[in-house]
Amino acid sequence: MKNINYLCLKFTLGILHDCQLPGKKVSTLTGAMLSKFKKLYCINRNNSVCCMECKIRDICMIFEMMGEKFDKNAPIAMQSDVFPRFIINCRDGRTIFKENDTLEFELIIFDNLTELFIQYIYVFETIGQSGLGPEKARYELLSVSDGKGNIIYKNTLLTGNAPVSDIREYISSRLDYCLNNRKNISRMTLLSSVMLNSDCKNGNKKVFFFSAEAFSYSIRERLSRLNVLEKEDEEKLNELLSDKRIINGINMKLTKIDYYIQNEQKTVTFPRFKGYIVFDIERINSYLDYFFACEKLCIGQNILLGFGRYVMG
Numbered sequence: 001m002k003n004i005n006y007l008c009l010k011f012t013l014g015i016l017h018d019c020q021l022p023g024k025k026v027s028t029l030t031g032a033m034l035s036k037f038k039k040l041y042c043i044n045r046n047n048s049v050c051c052m053e054c055k056i057r058d059i060c061m062i063f064e065m066m067g068e069k070f071d072k073n074a075p076i077a078m079q080s081d082v083f084p085r086f087i088i089n090c091r092d093g094r095t096i097f098k099e100n101d102t103l104e105f106e107l108i109i110f111d112n113l114t115e116l117f118i119q120y121i122y123v124f125e126t127i128g129q130s131g132l133g134p135e136k137a138r139y140e141l142l143s144v145s146d147g148k149g150n151i152i153y154k155n156t157l158l159t160g161n162a163p164v165s166d167i168r169e170y171i172s173s174r175l176d177y178c179l180n181n182r183k184n185i186s187r188m189t190l191l192s193s194v195m196l197n198s199d200c201k202n203g204n205k206k207v208f209f210f211s212a213e214a215f216s217y218s219i220r221e222r223l224s225r226l227n228v229l230e231k232e233d234e235e236k237l238n239e240l241l242s243d244k245r246i247i248n249g250i251n252m253k254l255t256k257i258d259y260y261i262q263n264e265q266k267t268v269t270f271p272r273f274k275g276y277i278v279f280d281i282e283r284i285n286s287y288l289d290y291f292f293a294c295e296k297l298c299i300g301q302n303i304l305l306g307f308g309r310y311v312m313g
Contacts, residue, residue, distance in 0.1 A: 001289060002228040004167040006296065007114040008147035011124055013103045019137035021097060025090040026306030027259065028133050029105055031076055033088075036123045036130075037062050038072055048073060061119070064112060067225060077259040077268055080195070080301035083225035085110045087298055088306065097137065108296070110226070114164050121153055134262060167228075171292045174312070183313030185288065186248070186281040192309040193257055193272030195301040197221045210252050210273050216241040218299040219290050226297070233290075240287050249278040259305065270302060288312075 022028045038045050041061055044054055051070050057063040063070070069082045076082075090105035097103070107120060121144055128139040144153035152160040178185045196214040220237040223229050229237070240246065252275035260267050284291065291312055298308035 001223070001230060001233050001293070004110055004226065004228055004293075004297075005114050005164050006108055006110045006167065006170075007117055007162055007164050009107045009109070009117065009120065009152075009162070010145045010147075010149075011105055011107065012142045012144075013105075013124075013128065013139040014142045015097045015099060015101045015103065016128075016138045016140060017099050019097050019133075020095055020135050021103075021133045021137055023093050023095050024259065024306070025092060025103075025105065026088050027076060027304070029088050029090060030304050030306075032127050032132055033120070033123055034062070034066075034076065036127055037065070040123070042072060044072070061116065075261045075263060076304040077261055077302075079304060080270075082304055083222060084303060085113055085226070087296075087303065089309070090306070102142065103139070110297075114162075117162050118158070125156070167293050167296060170296055171289050174292045174295065175288065178313040181313075185313050186279045186284070187276055188279065188291070188310050188312055189276040190274055190310045193270075193274065193302075193305075193307045194299070194310065195270055195272055195307050197300055209254075210250060210277065212244050212246045213241060215277075215299075216243075216246070219287075219294055222294055222297055222299045223290065236287065237290065240284075240290075243283060246279050246283045247277055248280050251275045252277070270305075270307075272307070 043056065051057055051060075051063055051066070051072055052068060054060065054063070062072070065085055067083050067085070069079070071079060087108040088105060089108075090103075092103055092105070109117060109120065121141070125141045128141055130136070131138050142154070143151050145151045146160075146163055147165065148163075150160055152158060152162050175185075177183070196210065197218040198214065216237065220229075220234075220241060223233070223237070252273050255272055255274065256269050257272050258267050258269050295309075295311055299310075300308040302308070
């Protein structure tokens, strides 16, 4: 598998007035970020030309971020098949904020986007001036720190370098941690909702059960869309896809989650899995690199909404 560079940025926002924010903040932050990027950099922002028809898509930063499936004219909740080159994580489920409260979230950017990290800082700084969410909650960007907690941006100034990591280093460190701490690496716990990919053989893109085949397909699809698979990787993942005995046990609950699309004034409902899976360690041992890589990359549909996070061990 080819290596993947990535950069973790932790944003700390200072709320400037009493306000309300949606509980599902990943979709709010992602939507605001993409809207601001389109306003700043999209040459077709005022017309209906789609990204695939754009004449400069090969040098477009937004196209690099979102990939060929992205439709700039559609709400992100309706773009389940987009595989972005960034991840936003936010565990803060509060909806009521007081003046001087803080809100933190993590942004992970991959590949060439790491060289443009200052653009993301600038975008989130300007969002604070115009307001976040339906109530236009204004905030001040207090600081941005790297993956180790070192502050690299404060008081509108860069105070340090943003160190870039790579996925091979991550895989090695996670495997060492699990082994040294006697973690059960055959167990996978879902940290967020997960909606697996489907190869659409039956014409249905939604997967309503957690199967070895659907999980393996989701792993392969995510890595393939990032263009990191060598021929040997594709052969191994095809073997994984055909092995229906990799799962020993499942403790999984299928529920649903609703998202309100403000521009269209309608609610869409998604199925979601929550729980854990126990794999046959002997059968997945040669695939652990892919499993650990996708801890960082996320899998499945609706990654733009914060879906697809899990942890091994």
